[in-house]
Amino acid sequence: MGAVRTYFGSAFAAVAEFHEMLMKHGEERGLIGPRELDRLWTRHLLNSAAVVPFLPASGSIVDLGSGAGLPGIVVAAMLPEAQVVLIEPMERRCTWLSEVIERLGLENAEVRRGRAEEFHGAFEADAVTARAVAALDKLGRWAFPLLERGGVLVALKGRSAADEIETATKVLRRYGATDAEVLAAGTLPGVPTTTVVRATRTR
Numbered sequence: 077m078g079a080v081r082t083y084f085g086s087a088f089a090a091v092a093e094f095h096e097m098l099m100k101h102g103e104e105r106g107l108i109g110p111r112e113l114d115r116l117w118t119r120h121l122l123n124s125a126a127v128v129p130f131l132p133a134s135g136s137i138v139d140l141g142s143g144a145g146l147p148g149i150v151v152a153a154m155l156p157e158a159q160v161v162l163i164e165p166m167e168r169r170c171t172w173l174s175e176v177i178e179r180l181g182l183e184n185a186e187v188r189r190g191r192a193e194e195f196h197g198a199f200e201a202d203a204v205t206a207r208a209v210a211a212l213d214k215l216g217r218w219a220f221p222l223l224e225r226g227g228v229l230v231a232l233k234g235r236s237a238a239d240e241i242e243t244a245t246k247v248l249r250r251y252g253a254t255d256a257e258v259l260a261a262g263t264l265p266g267v268p269t270t271t272v273v274r275a276t277r278t279r
């Protein structure tokens with residue numbers, strides 16, 4: 077019980093600190109729109125947390141196109157046994173991500189600057205996460221080469237998730253990810269359904 081309390085206490089404290097940093101600096105640093113500030117918890121932080129049940133708790137995870145840190149920072153805070161690499165091409169966003177990691181004391185997270193394609197062959201991750209980065213066919217081409225065989229792509233998507241799976245058939249087949257499916261992870265009042273798509277690389 078003590079360990080459970082310690083886990084939730086520290087994970088929640090880290091996400092709450094991240095919320096505070098985004099509230100204070102997110103708009104001025106061009107990381108989050110002004111209209112999003114009031115719904116940071118629901119639309120962004122809890123939405124990001126929806127991927128966590130579908131990730132290996134102690135594996136290697138790459139978050140593609142982390143931007144302000146979504147979902148990568150939330151994942152690193154909630155899965156302290158996992159190793160999380162945040163890939164982001166924009167320098168000022170990488171600077172922000174490094175500041176967040178330092179402030180939250182996330183020893184299991186690191187930032188790598190660059191585009192996904194530049195890291196092909198550099199990782200054999202257990203999982204790749206992505207939120208609002210690209211449609212699934214493009215995302216698949218970027219993400220599957222970062223995964224080991226048996227690794228999963230876990231993407232946060234919107235209402236078009238099922239259609240995106242249809243459109244991505246070719247790339248999903250190329251990597252043997254024919255198990256691609258929509259997992260409606262849940263809804264919160266006033267928030268669109270949080271849709272998680274998971275696909276496993278088998279070749």
Ligand SMILES: C[S@@+](CC[C@H](N)C(=O)[O-])C[C@H]1O[C@@H](n2cnc3c(N)ncnc32)[C@H](O)[C@@H]1O
Pocket residue numbers: 140141142143144145146147163164165166169190191192193206207208209218
């Ligand atoms: C719309 S933002 C989403 C950011 C964050 N994931 C979120 O949900 O708030 C898309 C991000 O993907 C990054 N990006 C664009 N092309 C990329 C690529 N080829 N590889 C990795 N990241 C990329 C952008 O720099 C940007 O930070």
